[in-house]
Amino acid sequence: MAMPSNKNKNAKLVLLGDVGAGKSSLVLRFVKGQFIEFQESTIGAAFFSQTVSVNDESVKFEIWDTAGQERYHSLAPMYYRGAAAAIIVYDLTNPASFTRAKKWVQELQAQGNANTIMALAGNKADMLEARKVTEEEAKTYAQENGLFFMETSAKTALNVNDIFYEIAKKLVQAQTVAPNPSGMILMDRPADQAPPRTSSCCA
Amino acid sequence: MLIVDADPHRSPSRVSPMEPSPSSSLDFTDFLTRMRHPASADLFRFTNRFIVSFSLCRTNAENGSSKIQEFLAKIETIIREHPLWVHASDAEIENALEGLEKYVMLKLFNRVFAASPEDAEADLRISKKILLLQHFVKPDHLDLPGNFQIEASWLNAAKELKKINAFRSPYEKLQCIMACCHAISNMLLEVSKSANSSPVGADVFLPILIYATIKANPPQLHSNLKFIQLFRRQSKLVSEIEFYLTSMISTELFIINIDARSLSMEETEFQKSMESAKLAIDGPSSEPIAEVETYKDIISTMHCDKEIILDEGKYPFMETEAEDLTLSEVQDLLCSYKQLVKRYTKLSNTLHKLSSHEFQLLNSPVEHLICSDSLDKKGKIEPSVQKQ
Numbered sequence: 001m002a003m004p005s006n007k008n009k010n011a012k013l014v015l016l017g018d019v020g021a022g023k024s025s026l027v028l029r030f031v032k033g034q035f036i037e038f039q040e041s042t043i044g045a046a047f048f049s050q051t052v053s054v055n056d057e058s059v060k061f062e063i064w065d066t067a068g069q070e071r072y073h074s075l076a077p078m079y080y081r082g083a084a085a086a087i088i089v090y091d092l093t094n095p096a097s098f099t100r101a102k103k104w105v106q107e108l109q110a111q112g113n114a115n116t117i118m119a120l121a122g123n124k125a126d127m128l129e130a131r132k133v134t135e136e137e138a139k140t141y142a143q144e145n146g147l148f149f150m151e152t153s154a155k156t157a158l159n160v161n162d163i164f165y166e167i168a169k170k171l172v173q174a175q176t177v178a179p180n181p182s183g184m185i186l187m188d189r190p191a192d193q194a195p196p197r198t199s200s201c202c203a
Numbered sequence: 204m205l206i207v208d209a210d211p212h213r214s215p216s217r218v219s220p221m222e223p224s225p226s227s228s229l230d231f232t233d234f235l236t237r238m239r240h241p242a243s244a245d246l247f248r249f250t251n252r253f254i255v256s257f258s259l260c261r262t263n264a265e266n267g268s269s270k271i272q273e274f275l276a277k278i279e280t281i282i283r284e285h286p287l288w289v290h291a292s293d294a295e296i297e298n299a300l301e302g303l304e305k306y307v308m309l310k311l312f313n314r315v316f317a318a319s320p321e322d323a324e325a326d327l328r329i330s331k332k333i334l335l336l337q338h339f340v341k342p343d344h345l346d347l348p349g350n351f352q353i354e355a356s357w358l359n360a361a362k363e364l365k366k367i368n369a370f371r372s373p374y375e376k377l378q379c380i381m382a383c384c385h386a387i388s389n390m391l392l393e394v395s396k397s398a399n400s401s402p403v404g405a406d407v408f409l410p411i412l413i414y415a416t417i418k419a420n421p422p423q424l425h426s427n428l429k430f431i432q433l434f435r436r437q438s439k440l441v442s443e444i445e446f447y448l449t450s451m452i453s454t455e456l457f458i459i460n461i462d463a464r465s466l467s468m469e470e471t472e473f474q475k476s477m478e479s480a481k482l483a484i485d486g487p488s489s490e491p492i493a494e495v496e497t498y499k500d501i502i503s504t505m506h507c508d509k510e511i512i513l514d515e516g517k518y519p520f521m522e523t524e525a526e527d528l529t530l531s532e533v534q535d536l537l538c539s540y541k542q543l544v545k546r547y548t549k550l551s552n553t554l555h556k557l558s559s560h561e562f563q564l565l566n567s568p569v570e571h572l573i574c575s576d577s578l579d580k581k582g583k584i585e586p587s588v589q590k591q
Contacts, residue, residue, distance in 0.1 A: 010442070015405075019346075024404025045391035046405040047446040062442050064449075065405035069346045071465050072409060075453040 010060045011171050014080045016104045017089035018097040019068035022123040025154035026089060027063050030164050033157070052168040059168040061085075068100075077111060085117040085167045090138075092122040092151060093130040098138070105145055117170050118147045125151040125158050229374065234302025242287045250278065250303065251522070254310045258519035259535050264322070267315050268433035271307065275436050278303055300436070305372040308434055312371045315434065317426035325425040329459055333420040336461060338480035340417055344466040345410040348403070350394070357411050359386040361419035368422040373435035376427055377444065384447040387411050413454050428452055 090101035142149035463473035
C-alpha cells in the first residue's frame, strides 16, 4: 500500500517558449479551466498552481512561466533547475518559434535534469489556415527526441487539460519507480553564481 | 478529468497573489511573552547558548547558514514536544518558529549580513551600476510593451522593494520582495482583465521587475538576497515564494551582466551612455550617492553614545548573568575581551585620524574632490562633503 505522502505530489513545471507562442494563455486555460470545482489554485501573472488527480493520487503543479525574449535566455537555467516537468511551447503559425522550441529542447537535454519530463506543445491549433509547422514535422522531431507532443489551442481548450494530465500521469509513474523530489534546493546555489551561458550571451 | 484539491495544509505560508502588500503575520510580541514564561526557560537558554556559541566561532555566511538551519530544525522538534506548546495549534507553533527565526537572526544579523568584504563590494558594485543605468535605460531596452511603459506599472513595486533594508529578519525582507512581485502581478492581472486582452505572463512580468529594480536601486541588493537564501528556513522557500525569490535573483544577475548586447544597443552607444551617466553623477552639481552610508554619518554615530545599538551577535555576553557562565565560557569571555580591547584601541586611533581629516575637509570645500577621491579608494567611504 502506498504511503499517504505518495498520494500528493508537488511538481514544479516550467514553461519555455518564444514571446507570443501563448505560454501564459495555455496555462491560464488550464488553471481557470471549467472542470475545476472545489480546489485551491493560484493565478498570478507568472506563477500558477493547479492540482490534477490521477487515479487515487494527485499532482499539484507549481507552474513557472519564463520570459521568452532572447535577452533573458541566459536566466532560464535558474527557472528550469529542479523542474519535474517542462512544457516547451511554440506557435504553429510561426516557424521561428518552432526553431526556438528546438533550441530549448537541446538546452534542456544538455543542461537540465535527465529526469525532467518534457512535453512539446504546438499552440494555436485553432488557426489551421495559417499553419506553417506541420503536425508531421513536429511529431517526428518529438519522437526522435523522446518528448511527448500535442497540438493545443488555448482559445478552444483543445488538448490543454490533456497535456497537463499526461504529464501528471508520467510523474506518478516515474514516482512509483524512483521517488524524485520536486522543487529545488536554494541552498545548493550560491547567490552570485552565474548560469554557464551568461558569458557567451553577453560577450 | 477530475481535478481536486491535493492538500491545502501543504503550503500554510502561501501568500495570496491578490494581497497587495502582504503584511507580517508574525506576532513577535506574543512569541517574546511565551519565551519569558518560566516554562520556556530551557528553550530560552538553549537558544541563547546557540547564539553565544555561534558568535564565538569563526563563521562565514555559508557555513553559518547550515548551522542556523540545523538549529532551527532542531528547535522545531523541541517546540513541537514542549509542554508550553503541546496544546498549541499549527498556527501558534508556526508563529513560535517564525518568532525564533526572527529572534536568532536579529541577534546574529551584524555577524552574518553583508559581513564579508566581498559582499560589501558586490553591493557597492551593483548599486553603482544601477545608478548609471538609471540615467539611460528605458522600458524599450528591456522589451517592455508600449502599454506597460507607464510609471504606474513599476512605481508600487519599486516602493515595496526599497523597504527591504528597513527589516532585519529574513522573513520580513522576503515579504518586501513578495509585495513587490505581487504589485506587478496584480497590475498585470488587472490590465488583462480590463482590456480583455490575452494574458502576458513572464514576458512582461520579468522586464517590469527588472525596470522597477533599476528605478528603486534597493540598498544592499546582493547581501539582502543572499541573506534570505541562506537564513530563511528552507522549508519556507518553496512554491510561489521560491518563484518570486528566483525572479528577484535572476533580476540581480541580469543587472550585474547588463551590457550593450543585453539592452540591444550599439557597443559605442552603450559606452557613451555609461560615460555620460558617470559624468552626470560625479559632477559637482549632481546629487550625492545616497545609498552609501556616509563618512560623516559614521563619525556622528560613533560619537553619540545614546544611539548605539549593541550588536549582541558580536558581543554575546551582553545579556548573560555571571552565574550562568560555564568555565569554558569564562575563557571565551577573556579571549573576546582581549580581542575587543585591541580592536577598540585600533578603532579609536583610526577614528581620531579620520576626525581631523574630516575637519579639514569640511573647512576646505575646494580641495575636497581630490581628497575624497583618495579616501574613496582607500576606505570605500563616500565623502559626505559632497552633500554640502
